[in-house]
Amino acid sequence: MIVRWTGRRCFIGPNNHEAITIRPQALRIIRLPTRHYATTQQDAAAAATTARTRNIGIIAHIDAGKTTTTERMLYYSGFTRRIGDVDDGSTVTDFLPAERARGITIQSAAISFSWPPTSDKQAQQPIPAGTRLSSVPHNINLIDTPGHADFTFEVLRSLRVLDGAVCILDGVAGVEAQTEKVWSQASAYAIPKIIFVNKLDRDGAAFGKTVKEVGSRLNVWPAVCALPWFTEDGQLQGVGDVVSLQALKYAPGGDGKDIEVVSFAELQSRDASLASELKKARIALVELLSEHDDEMVEKYLEADEDHLAILPADITRSLRKCVLQRPQQVAPLFAGASFRNVGVQPLLDAVVDLLPSPDERPDSEISLESNVKCGLQPFLAGKVKIEDLEPNPKGKKQQKKGKATPTVQNVDACALAFKVVADAKRGVLVYVRVYSGTLSRANASLWNTTLQNAERSPRLLKMYANDAVEIDSISAGQIGVIPGLKFARTGDTLISFSGASKTGPPRPINTMQLKPINVPPPVFFVGVEPNSLSEEKHIKESLNLLLREDPSLHVSIDEESGQTHLAGMGELHLEIARDRLVNDLKAKARIGKIEIGYRETVTMASGAIEKIVEFDVASKISKAGCSIQIESRAEESPSNSDDMLLEVELHDNNRLLISSPTLYSDGTPKDEEQAGLPENLPIETVLEAFRVGVSAALSRGPIHRYPIHSVDVQLDFDHAKHIFPTSNPTVLAGAARQAVQAALRSSSALSENIIMEPVMLVTISVDEASMGSVVHDLSSSRGASIISLESADDGSESSSDSSGSERLPIDTAKIYAPIDKFAGGHTDKSAVTASSNTAKQIIARVPLKEMVGYLKHLRSLTAGRGTFTMVVDRFERMNAQRQRVVLSELRGGFEF
Numbered sequence: 001m002i003v004r005w006t007g008r009r010c011f012i013g014p015n016n017h018e019a020i021t022i023r024p025q026a027l028r029i030i031r032l033p034t035r036h037y038a039t040t041q042q043d044a045a046a047a048a049t050t051a052r053t054r055n056i057g058i059i060a061h062i063d064a065g066k067t068t069t070t071e072r073m074l075y076y077s078g079f080t081r082r083i084g085d086v087d088d089g090s091t092v093t094d095f096l097p098a099e100r101a102r103g104i105t106i107q108s109a110a111i112s113f114s115w116p117p118t119s120d121k122q123a124q125q126p127i128p129a130g131t132r133l134s135s136v137p138h139n140i141n142l143i144d145t146p147g148h149a150d151f152t153f154e155v156l157r158s159l160r161v162l163d164g165a166v167c168i169l170d171g172v173a174g175v176e177a178q179t180e181k182v183w184s185q186a187s188a189y190a191i192p193k194i195i196f197v198n199k200l201d202r203d204g205a206a207f208g209k210t211v212k213e214v215g216s217r218l219n220v221w222p223a224v225c226a227l228p229w230f231t232e233d234g235q236l237q238g239v240g241d242v243v244s245l246q247a248l249k250y251a252p253g254g255d256g257k258d259i260e261v262v263s264f265a266e267l268q269s270r271d272a273s274l275a276s277e278l279k280k281a282r283i284a285l286v287e288l289l290s291e292h293d294d295e296m297v298e299k300y301l302e303a304d305e306d307h308l309a310i311l312p313a314d315i316t317r318s319l320r321k322c323v324l325q326r327p328q329q330v331a332p333l334f335a336g337a338s339f340r341n342v343g344v345q346p347l348l349d350a351v352v353d354l355l356p357s358p359d360e361r362p363d364s365e366i367s368l369e370s371n372v373k374c375g376l377q378p379f380l381a382g383k384v385k386i387e388d389l390e391p392n393p394k395g396k397k398q399q400k401k402g403k404a405t406p407t408v409q410n411v412d413a414c415a416l417a418f419k420v421v422a423d424a425k426r427g428v429l430v431y432v433r434v435y436s437g438t439l440s441r442a443n444a445s446l447w448n449t450t451l452q453n454a455e456r457s458p459r460l461l462k463m464y465a466n467d468a469v470e471i472d473s474i475s476a477g478q479i480g481v482i483p484g485l486k487f488a489r490t491g492d493t494l495i496s497f498s499g500a501s502k503t504g505p506p507r508p509i510n511t512m513q514l515k516p517i518n519v520p521p522p523v524f525f526v527g528v529e530p531n532s533l534s535e536e537k538h539i540k541e542s543l544n545l546l547l548r549e550d551p552s553l554h555v556s557i558d559e560e561s562g563q564t565h566l567a568g569m570g571e572l573h574l575e576i577a578r579d580r581l582v583n584d585l586k587a588k589a590r591i592g593k594i595e596i597g598y599r600e601t602v603t604m605a606s607g608a609i610e611k612i613v614e615f616d617v618a619s620k621i622s623k624a625g626c627s628i629q630i631e632s633r634a635e636e637s638p639s640n641s642d643d644m645l646l647e648v649e650l651h652d653n654n655r656l657l658i659s660s661p662t663l664y665s666d667g668t669p670k671d672e673e674q675a676g677l678p679e680n681l682p683i684e685t686v687l688e689a690f691r692v693g694v695s696a697a698l699s700r701g702p703i704h705r706y707p708i709h710s711v712d713v714q715l716d717f718d719h720a721k722h723i724f725p726t727s728n729p730t731v732l733a734g735a736a737r738q739a740v741q742a743a744l745r746s747s748s749a750l751s752e753n754i755i756m757e758p759v760m761l762v763t764i765s766v767d768e769a770s771m772g773s774v775v776h777d778l779s780s781s782r783g784a785s786i787i788s789l790e791s792a793d794d795g796s797e798s799s800s801d802s803s804g805s806e807r808l809p810i811d812t813a814k815i816y817a818p819i820d821k822f823a824g825g826h827t828d829k830s831a832v833t834a835s836s837n838t839a840k841q842i843i844a845r846v847p848l849k850e851m852v853g854y855l856k857h858l859r860s861l862t863a864g865r866g867t868f869t870m871v872v873d874r875f876e877r878m879n880a881q882r883q884r885v886v887l888s889e890l891r892g893g894f895e896f
């Protein structure tokens with residue numbers, strides 16, 4: 001049977017008899033009712049829409065083919081009329097100029113399309129029981145994630161909102177270092193994953209070896225669902241479908257829409273070797289599923305123990321079940337070559353058939369009052385009682401027990417801003433994922449629970465890469481865009497609340513936050529200097545925008561020198577930020593050399609330093625004060641004093657402890673005779689102003705101007721003595737800042753060896769032959785401490801997953817993998833295993849300074865084959881000699 005995908009989708013039923021055709025898809029505008037006024041019918045439509053939604057991401061090592069595969073997905077779904085090409089910069093998803101210029105994905109692009117192509121109406125109908133999911137249209141929200149290590153935060157940010165992921169592997173390189181890293185990050189978020197082995201058209205592609213590596217390096221059982229189908233001379237011509245027992249032959253050189261479907265019977269006469277391999281693969285698949293799903297055992301017995309007789313629909317159902325198991329132990333694996341347009345439609349079917357819809361995902365965790373955790377759904381259902389939420393504030397009168405949280409039913413929607421982009425045409429766009437309720441245009445007021453401010457969102461959009469369509473609402477489980485927000489940053493929680501006052505919803509609803517993403521500390525920085533004074537304002541605004549887009553960047557301003565530092569997680573990260581600042585946001589500034597972000601610390605306590613300061617603002621004198629003591633950070637938590645009002649973690653492992661002998665934690669005076677705080681200064685405002693002042697002072701050390709690391713700051717204030725009728729947040733912050741600066745000067749003068757350097761945890765993948773020279777270089781010339789040396793394929797390390805349970809390594813001998821006939825002579829199974837055993841992994845702790853420019857060096861030591869990933873492990877104090885060397889070198893830095 002020959003099928004042509006020409007904007008009409010043809011589905012092949014389990015027995016290859018049925019063919020259903022569906023009209024070509026138009027850009028779909030989903031109009032959903034708001035939750036409040038929804039009728040039962042509308043609710044049913046919303047539920048059907050959620051069931052037909054897949055929020056997925058593509059994860060992989062750099063250059064594995066994520067963007068190339070995405071372009072095919074858009075093309076086959078009818079979203080684009082031609083296939084974009086990474087190599088000539090015409091892709092839909094890499095739309096930033098910097099991305100197109102470099103051919104890499106930097107900022108994840110969120111994009112929606114339908115698979116299979118559809119009209120609006122169909123997507124809101126419930127799916128009849130027993131129907132193959134991929135035979136009815138689904139709305140796929142796809143987030144293309146970057147593969148470069150410098151953009152780990154971008155990857156985490158998008159993983160946070162995904163319900164499932166496609167992991168793309170390069171069929172020549174196999175499982176690479178970055179793949180392992182992203183895979184384990186996705187596992188930590190319990191994200192179900194399927195695998196696509198790409199680039200099987202390339203010389204040296206080794207499908208079987210890659211399958212084995214999935215088991216050994218990703219510690220998951222590969223369920224081989226597709227096999228590459230080669231011509232006799234080794235050209236990739238299609239794929240064998242292990243589930244449906246048929247083969248798909250793609251027209252050579254075509255756009256991948258002309259597919260010949262070859263039944264198993266026919267295949268036996270046309271290509272007996274593929275037919276026989278399909279049979280082996282089917283047996284292996286049924287055996288594997290039977291080990292993880294009891295129903296598959298029943299189906300096997302019902303089929304008279306004939307692996308081939310089990311219905312494809314039953315196998316698909318079992319695969320789906322295994323994918324959704326937590327922890328995931330089985331990963332369905334598909335094959336193809338996106339660039340040659342082979343194997344992408346079966347992958348799209350798998351996305352719909354095997355990955356979960358939003359309502360199949362576990363409930364989201366929220367935090368309230370910054371330190372109480374509970375599930376979002378029980379909280380919104382009013383099932384969480386106040387006494388469960390109160391963190392038992394010190395010195396505070398107890399709340400009445402047993403009272404249900406007030407007015408949770410007024411929360412119309414709760415959403416996470418997972419990406420902020422400054423679009424040249426449309427201004428600032430905030431990408432959100434809605435976790436409960438419906439964000440609606442009609443209810444345009446939003447409360448940002450992270451920033452504690454209100455914003456208006458009169459318009460909502462659905463993004464199709466860089467095209468936007470206006471919509472009325474975004475319902476739970478959906479991804480959409482709010483244009484025009486002034487403050488919201490990536491990672492903020494936004495809620496829509498009926499009847500919110502000017503100061504937002506009542507407590508604790510106003511503090512409710514979806515689990516934030518941990519931002520790793522920045523380890524490189526550059527100086528940013530405006531070309532002229534008149535440019536200062538524009539540069540400040542542009543930097544603010546960059547920070548809203550990417551919270552893994554940090555900006556700090558040295559009060560004394562006026563110098564601005566932009567800090568980031570890697571050289572490429574800062575290079576891209578610089579491009580964005582200078583080229584896209586047109587900031588006229590001189591950007592300095594990239595330097596390592598060292599830190600300063602103190603080893604001697606400062607003694608208490610009291611400051612009372614006066615500020616003259618617009619001819620009005622305002623006055624405030626406090627007392628500060630600084631010491632090296634203690635391991636243990638401070639003792640539970642009655643005076644303690646706040647304990648808060650600041651950047652760089654610093655901790656702030658605020659105490660007052662005169663106030664309760666709710667701001668009322670302990671002495672009832674005494675006047676309380678001025679009306680304009682509620683306790684939250686006072687504490688926040690002190691926090692802001694302390695953080696600002698810690699961003700520059702007194703000796704070397706590096707940020708301060710690992711100190712405890714004890715701030716004491718007596719409201720009768722330190723807070724005046726003229727006090728305001730600015731002067732309170734100023735008092736705290738000046739007191740911290742004085743305390744730092746006093747203790748730094750007494751401390752020694754106060755510079756700390758970033759030390760990285762580095763994972764290097766090399767082949768056995770180069771391992772000796774790489775280890776020697778690391779330990780003799782780079783001050784590394786080697787943590788472990790292991791074969792990357794021996795599975796000698798067990799891994800843990802999101803549930804925290806340790807999993808045993810997988811025995812690769814038990815993994816089914818076909819023989820790689822065309823992979824450079826690996827013609828038998830033992831060769832596959834032997835070759836895969838030669839990959840070695842070195843894990844070491846190395847100072848960042850020694851890793852600058854390391855990739856080039858590693859390549860020269862390993863004949864170009866070595867790769868590595870690194871993450872910040874910790875900051876360590878340098879010994880006196882190393883500190884001297886570093887300080888003497890610090891005049892320089894290094895050039896881009």
Ligand SMILES: Nc1nc2c(ncn2[C@@H]2O[C@H](COP(=O)(O)OP(=O)(O)OP(=O)(O)O)[C@@H](O)[C@H]2O)c(=O)[nH]1
Pocket residue numbers: 060061062063064065066067068069086087103104105106146147148198199200201202336337338339340
């Ligand atoms: N031969 C062959 N080349 C491919 C295939 N898929 C992708 N490529 C090429 O591999 C290179 C990288 O592809 P991309 O799609 O940009 O990879 P990516 O994973 O998106 O890369 P980043 O965005 O940088 O992370 C490009 O030159 C593609 O043309 C394939 O199936 N076969």
